[in-house]
Amino acid sequence: MREQDPAVRARNFEEVACGYHPDDAMRESERCLFCPDQPCVSGCPVGINIPGFIRKINEKDIRGAYDILTETSLLPAICGRVCPQENQCEGVCTVGQTLEAVAIGRLERFVGDTAIREGWANIPYIEPNHFKVGIVGSGPAGMACAADMAKAGCDVTVYEAFHQAGGVLKYGIPDFRLPNPVIDAEINNLRKLGVKFECNTLVGRLFTLEQMISEMGYDAVFVGVGAGYPTMLGIPGDSLNGVLSANELLTRCNLMRAKEFPNFDTPQPIGKRVAVVGAGNTAMDAMRVSLRLGAEKVYCIYRRSHKEAPARAEEIHHAEEEGVEFHWLTNPVSILDDGNGNVMGMRCVRMELGEPDASGRRRPVPVPGSEFDFECDLVVYAIGTNANPIMGQTCKLRLNKWGYIDTDENLATSMAGVFAGGDIVTGAATVIEAMGAGRRAAGSMKAYLGIRDTNRPYRTAGDTLFGIDTSERNFARIRA
Amino acid sequence: MSNFEIVKREDFSDVTYLLEVRHPLMAKAAKPGQFVIVMLNEHGERVPLTIADYDRDKGTVTLVIQAVGKTTRQMQQQCKVGTSLYGLVGPMGIPTPDSHAKKVVCVGGGLGVAPVYPQARALKESGAYVIGVIGFRTKDLVFWEDKFRAICDELIICSDDGSVGLHGRVTAGIEQAIKKHPDIDEVVAIGPPIMMKSCAETTRPYKIKTMVSLNPIMVDGTGMCGGCRVKIGDQVKFACVDGPDFDGHLVDFDDLMTRLRRYTKEERMALDHWEKGCRMQKSIDKAVDAAKTK
Ligand SMILES: Cc1cc2nc3c(=O)[nH]c(=O)nc-3n(C[C@H](O)[C@H](O)[C@H](O)COP(=O)(O)OP(=O)(O)OC[C@H]3O[C@@H](n4cnc5c(N)ncnc54)[C@H](O)[C@@H]3O)c2cc1C
Numbered sequence: 001m002r003e004q005d006p007a008v009r010a011r012n013f014e015e016v017a018c019g020y021h022p023d024d025a026m027r028e029s030e031r032c033l034f035c036p037d038q039p040c041v042s043g044c045p046v047g048i049n050i051p052g053f054i055r056k057i058n059e060k061d062i063r064g065a066y067d068i069l070t071e072t073s074l075l076p077a078i079c080g081r082v083c084p085q086e087n088q089c090e091g092v093c094t095v096g097q098t099l100e101a102v103a104i105g106r107l108e109r110f111v112g113d114t115a116i117r118e119g120w121a122n123i124p125y126i127e128p129n130h131f132k133v134g135i136v137g138s139g140p141a142g143m144a145c146a147a148d149m150a151k152a153g154c155d156v157t158v159y160e161a162f163h164q165a166g167g168v169l170k171y172g173i174p175d176f177r178l179p180n181p182v183i184d185a186e187i188n189n190l191r192k193l194g195v196k197f198e199c200n201t202l203v204g205r206l207f208t209l210e211q212m213i214s215e216m217g218y219d220a221v222f223v224g225v226g227a228g229y230p231t232m233l234g235i236p237g238d239s240l241n242g243v244l245s246a247n248e249l250l251t252r253c254n255l256m257r258a259k260e261f262p263n264f265d266t267p268q269p270i271g272k273r274v275a276v277v278g279a280g281n282t283a284m285d286a287m288r289v290s291l292r293l294g295a296e297k298v299y300c301i302y303r304r305s306h307k308e309a310p311a312r313a314e315e316i317h318h319a320e321e322e323g324v325e326f327h328w329l330t331n332p333v334s335i336l337d338d339g340n341g342n343v344m345g346m347r348c349v350r351m352e353l354g355e356p357d358a359s360g361r362r363r364p365v366p367v368p369g370s371e372f373d374f375e376c377d378l379v380v381y382a383i384g385t386n387a388n389p390i391m392g393q394t395c396k397l398r399l400n401k402w403g404y405i406d407t408d409e410n411l412a413t414s415m416a417g418v419f420a421g422g423d424i425v426t427g428a429a430t431v432i433e434a435m436g437a438g439r440r441a442a443g444s445m446k447a448y449l450g451i452r453d454t455n456r457p458y459r460t461a462g463d464t465l466f467g468i469d470t471s472e473r474n475f476a477r478i479r480a
Numbered sequence: 481m482s483n484f485e486i487v488k489r490e491d492f493s494d495v496t497y498l499l500e501v502r503h504p505l506m507a508k509a510a511k512p513g514q515f516v517i518v519m520l521n522e523h524g525e526r527v528p529l530t531i532a533d534y535d536r537d538k539g540t541v542t543l544v545i546q547a548v549g550k551t552t553r554q555m556q557q558q559c560k561v562g563t564s565l566y567g568l569v570g571p572m573g574i575p576t577p578d579s580h581a582k583k584v585v586c587v588g589g590g591l592g593v594a595p596v597y598p599q600a601r602a603l604k605e606s607g608a609y610v611i612g613v614i615g616f617r618t619k620d621l622v623f624w625e626d627k628f629r630a631i632c633d634e635l636i637i638c639s640d641d642g643s644v645g646l647h648g649r650v651t652a653g654i655e656q657a658i659k660k661h662p663d664i665d666e667v668v669a670i671g672p673p674i675m676m677k678s679c680a681e682t683t684r685p686y687k688i689k690t691m692v693s694l695n696p697i698m699v700d701g702t703g704m705c706g707g708c709r710v711k712i713g714d715q716v717k718f719a720c721v722d723g724p725d726f727d728g729h730l731v732d733f734d735d736l737m738t739r740l741r742r743y744t745k746e747e748r749m750a751l752d753h754w755e756k757g758c759r760m761q762k763s764i765d766k767a768v769d770a771a772k773t774k
């Protein structure tokens with residue numbers, strides 16, 4: 001796939017990967033073996049019929065490919081761009097055992113982009129039912145759940161705290177990786193399904209979950225509020241001016257458009273030498289955004305080695321190409337003060353890998369006496385997030401010991417009619433997993449409301465009452 | 481939610497103005513101690529403002545704003561009755577917990593006068609003896625005296641120049657109240673950080689519980705960015721979701737004040753940029769007018 005030249009793109013916010021030309025897509029689709037055991041499908045967290053849509057591309061039937069994709073994935077243009085394919089479908093691709101794996105993600109994106117360009121949307125005929133469904137949070141989890149419930153005929157409203165919908169897709173992932181028009185196109189498709197979006201609404205504080213169920217007439221609610229709450233390192237110098245979380249840097253730049261300051265009012269902290277701590281997707285985004293904002297040097301400080309870095313392979317590769325300096329096996333000890341409360345530099349210590357820890361990764365341990373200082377004027381923490389506390393503060397949902405929402409395997413919470421999924425249940429994960437969770441929760445929600453899924457064979461549990469299936473709750477839920 | 485219509489406006493002085501905004505759900509949900517985030521327009525920044533009052537029957541919330549930076553000045557110019565704000569989200573933050581205090585001093589200085597009002601009213605409603613201490617630079621800036629008189633058992637007005645009430649800062653008012661009432665069991669202080677700091681220092685020797693409401697720089701107000709982090713004792717807290725009320729004797733005010741200076745340069749720039757735009761607009765308008773009259 002064609003990409004912008006690293007030296008050029010590191011200074012602009014245009015999309016890095018230009019996407020496939022139809023001929024490229026055709027050629028790539030020919031590489032698929034259509035192997036019978038379909039490892040890619042089991043490698044996909046939502047089980048997309050991958051060979052199916054690739055075959056359609058091969059037959060030059062892009063619309064057909066789109067129809068197959070949207071049977072399972074609601075946001076192909078987004079997932080094709082941001083899924084960690086190398087650990088999922090492409091990681092287990094049969095072709096990949098000997099050659100480079102089929103570029104499934106890029107093909108998916110090609111189909112998604114074509115659909116946006118052509119204005120395709122699969123809007124089924126929807127038979128309205130009398131159920132009202134509320135969705136809290138408009139990230140991928142919320143969007144996926146909203147789409148499924150709207151298709152099932154429910155009256156769906158999505159509540160979002162920010163002034164724009166999209167969750168991390170909007171405020172976190174930068175334009176050069178996921179352009180805003182792509183997100184807006186997918187959100188518009190939801191609107192076409194009848195989904196209503198209410199922004200500027202902080203659920204929990206403006207009204208509580210309990211009120212949604214008891215006063216506002218919601219029959220079921222899905223909570224997908226994301227993880228949020230960024231972790232600080234807790235080392236000396238943490239609160240100096242010039243130390244901020246990647247979330248703050250990215251939100252200012254992406255959502256508030258601080259990169260266009262002063263035409264937009266939100267200011268952007270600009271560093272000449274920026275040190276980013278962490279090596280996940282968020283860290284890569286923070287580094288690459290810093291370069292585009294004009295930093296001369298950007299360092300990646302990570303306490304483990306390249307192999308353990310959690311970011312998508314493509315992101316690390318792109319960051320390297322664009323000139324980010326990687327310091328593996330390095331851990332910050334303190335942030336140095338210039339005497340006026342600003343960052344002047346960072347003291348680090350070298351690490352080496354010891355015994356494997358609980359996560360199975362080898363635990364990094366400091367090398368004694370290896371401390372060293374270097375100069376920087378902006379320090380960005382991208383070392384993970386904790387559960388956002390607002391839901392816990394305002395409702396009686398049972399949380400686990402880390403503050404995430406406790407659910408059963410059907411994503412039902414401790415409150416009847418309330419389901420949850422995405423980062424607020426699993427901790428920070430991926431877009432596709434959040435989407436999968438949203439869809440799974442929608443399935444449980446339908447069962448809870450007694451909405452039959454016409455696509456699935458319906459089995460009665462066997463216990464009927466006067467010939468009526470007692471598990472069909474729709475029967476009991478008809479209101480006076 | 482969209483369309484947050486301004487239904488009332490009152491100008492207290494050149495710099496201080498009141499906006500009453502229609503938002504029935506928020507009026508129903510708001511509690512003392514909470515704040516909102518306002519966006520004036522699509523290009524705007526997210527500005528946190530403490531809720532100064534709310535009227536559940538009328539379905540409105542009241543904000544009292546000091547025109548100090550670019551956005552607050554622009555709002556002063558553009559927010560007329562009948563216009564709407566682009567964004568208004570809240571109520572945010574943990575409401576002030578019900579207090580069991582029997583005798584309290586509620587202190588408001590400058591931009592803190594309005595936000596301390598709902599707290600004072602709630603305390604009065606819970607049966608406490610409320611002593612209000614409100615401070616202004618000079619007589620002309622005084623507002624809401626009648627509102628405070630209606631809910632306070634005693635009211636001490638302080639002015640920096642002595643033109644009204646007690647000559648001196650609010651700390652002098654606190655001292656006076658403590659001298660008169662040795663049994664004061666709580667002080668609530670809202671205002672600029674430097675004022676809250678001195679209030680906390682004034683009450684520290686008396687060991688009177690002192691609550692302050694912090695106003696660090698915020699972006700989202702939902703606990704997602706950490707920009708609003710403050711040092712409370714040996715802990716780091718996010719003021720937007722863990723506060724904004726904290727124990728004044730534990731707050732590291734110097735840290736807060738340093739962190740508030742993060743964007744001084746950019747704020748200046750934004751203001752200059754905007755004022756230049758305004759001046760240009762004015763000269764264009766003048767030219768157009770001149771052309772019309774010709
Ligand atoms: C910078 C960054 C880069 C990433 N890159 C990738 C990537 O390349 N690939 C990948 O697969 N994953 C990536 N991720 C992870 C992925 O974005 C998340 O796992 C995913 O977005 C989680 O979705 P969600 O729906 O659970 O929550 P979110 O996307 O976080 O959405 C939650 C929404 O709920 C709103 N909300 C919160 N509280 C409330 C409330 N009380 N009331 C109303 N609304 C509320 C929030 O404002 C937010 O909009 C990245 C994450 C970040 C931060």
Ligand code: FES
Nearest residue numbers: 701703705706720
């Ligand atoms: S304002 Fe972002 S975390 Fe408080």
